[in-house]
Amino acid sequence: MTLHEAPPLTRRGIPLERDLRVLAIGSFANRFGAGAVMTTSALYFTRQVGFSAAEVALALSVAAIVGIVVQVPAGHLGDTRGPRRVLTWCMVGAALTSALPVLARTPWQLALLLGLLALFERSAGSVQQGVIAQLATGGRGVLFKAYLRAVTNTAIGLGSVFGGAALVIDETWAYVAVFVLNAVFTGFAAWNSTRLPELPPYVRIEGEPRLAVLRDWPYVVVVAITGLFSMHFFVMELGLALYISERTSAPPVMVAILLVVNTAAVALFQVRLSRRADSVEAGARALVRGAVWIAAGFAIVALADRGDATFAIVVLVIGSLVHVVGEMIGSGGQWGLQMGLAPHERQGQYQGFAGLGFSVVAVIGPPVVTLLCVEMGETGWLILAGMMMAIALVSVPVSRWALASRERYGVLTHSG
Secondary structure, rough: OOOOHOOEEEEEEEEHHHHHHHHHHHHHHHHHHHHHHHHHHHHHHHHHHOOOOHHHHHHHHHHHHHHHHHHHHHHHHHHHHHHHHHHHHHHHHHHHHHOHHOOOOOHHHHHHHHHHHHHHHHHHHHHHHHHHHHHHOOOHHHHHHHHHHHHHHHHHHHHHHHHHHHHHOOOHOOOOHHHHHHHHHHHHHHHHHHHOOOOOOOOOOOOOOOOHHHOOHHHHHHHHHHHHOHHHHHHHHHHHHHHHHOOOOOOHHHHHHHHHHHHHHHHHHOHHHHHOOOOOOHHHHHHHHHHHHHHHHHHHHHHHHHHHHHHHHHHHHHHHHHHHHHHHHHHHHHHHHHHHHHOOHHHHHHHHHHHHHHHHHHHHHHHHHHHHHHHHHHHHHHHHHHHHHHHHHHHHHHHHHHOOOOHHHHHOOOOO
């Protein structure tokens, strides 16, 4: 049964299955607190504690590196120890360390505490992907991930309202309260995870490599492709903001307006636009469709530096709306590839590895995006448009090759 023939996942926006409802509630709580912290943390550490922007950036980079290192081992641990149990352990650790960064008074303390938090947060995120794959069966994994993305975007948006209140108050206690709020909501998410059913651990066959995903070369190539495709997120989050402020006549407030437009669109339409990505080949086709929209959005945005403020605003809004359609279609395609090629019993390990593609691009993406979007201007945006199309087109033959190789790599329970 294909995804669009399957029974409905939700009714009035609520998952019909209890276990999926529990997962959605936990994700909402976790990202609500994260949204509040994301809005305030940089200003707290620079304006209240006194760190320089470079010191904060370095600490965040350390945390990002920790996240890269732990994702695959954490997913493997979830597979072999029971994903629900390991998820709870990781969420408890995240709850206990969420508020600790406020205690940092030196840059190395901040790096240490953010790294410790990243250890638990990234591990929890990796293990949760395995839990989703175990519970959202019957070809519904992609659709449920789309639903969760809509839920988490909404949660981050609402959480940012509380973060915005702290910015208005602009007192140390208000910023600290945001970190404590995040810890409380993360603690609730940890408790909520205990309501999920116990999932059996995977028993490794003798002679089987511990991290089989690292030897699954077709899957490695697919993850590289989906990781590179993720570059468009950094283009719209970082490159667009810098492009607006440095090369167009549009007011800086457009950065916030376009972020709200993006968040609202994903919350409303992500599930609907992910329905046709329920298999590996369908996922590759969705990646191509998404790339066409993304490339068109980039080409439109590239024109924003050609006119006055009104012209720039109109072009930016149109380009961003076109891009977000591609973002939603392409996200479904990425999930279809990553989940469809992975063995059901080792989804934690495989999805943890799939997350590495995004994590690595998070390290290399910002300087590349800054060069193309800001330094090169219109030409850079067109280069990015071409890159997105090329990456997506390559995914079609690569996905067929990867799907045909499943038995050769000992992957016999994929949903393909």
